[in-house]
Amino acid sequence: EKRVGVLALQGAFREHRQVLKQLGCDVVEVRKTSDLEGIHGLIIPGGESTAMGKQLQINDLGEKIKELGAKDLPIFGTCAGMILLSKTIIDSDQYRLNLMDTTVERNAFGRQIASFETDLQVPAMGTHPLRAVFIRAPYLREVAPNVGILAEFEGKIVFARQGNLLASAFHPELTPDHRVHQYFLGMIDEHWVK
Ligand code: GLN
16 A cells, blocks of 8 residues: 655645545655655645745754655645745745755736636646646746656646656645546656566
């Protein structure tokens, strides 16, 4: 059985836990470094990246996650999680895990349309479009050549993968289509089977 951690400091961790349970995973809520022991993958949920960043600095939790991600633990960051994974955050010196070679812009879709839903084409997940919920979402303004782009919305990168790291600007835990979580579980299989 796959044991998947969900960072549970703040934000939408319950919804991720629910989806992972539906997909048959053993779910661990991660609040301290010892919760990371024995997990096969980790999800960093949406929420508020500065608030989460502050809590990650307590008792070395962030540094431990960073170490595991650099060693190649599969990690999936959604929304605030995408911000925390990025090495560069436009106009911000907030705490980050500094793992992905990406430049992220926060709250990038403007105030008027702070939250919206749309259908995304995600070729890696088949031809059927993916319903995506964006909530005060970031996007990736720039990615290094070693980062694969999985989806764009109006020319903005909103879904990307760099080896063991996956990041989405939208919230896949809020829609009934579980292909994104399944894709992440596939990354975990790839990593732990070899
Ligand atoms: N705007 C939030 C941030 O900057 C992210 C929003 C979200 O996770 N839904 O942290």
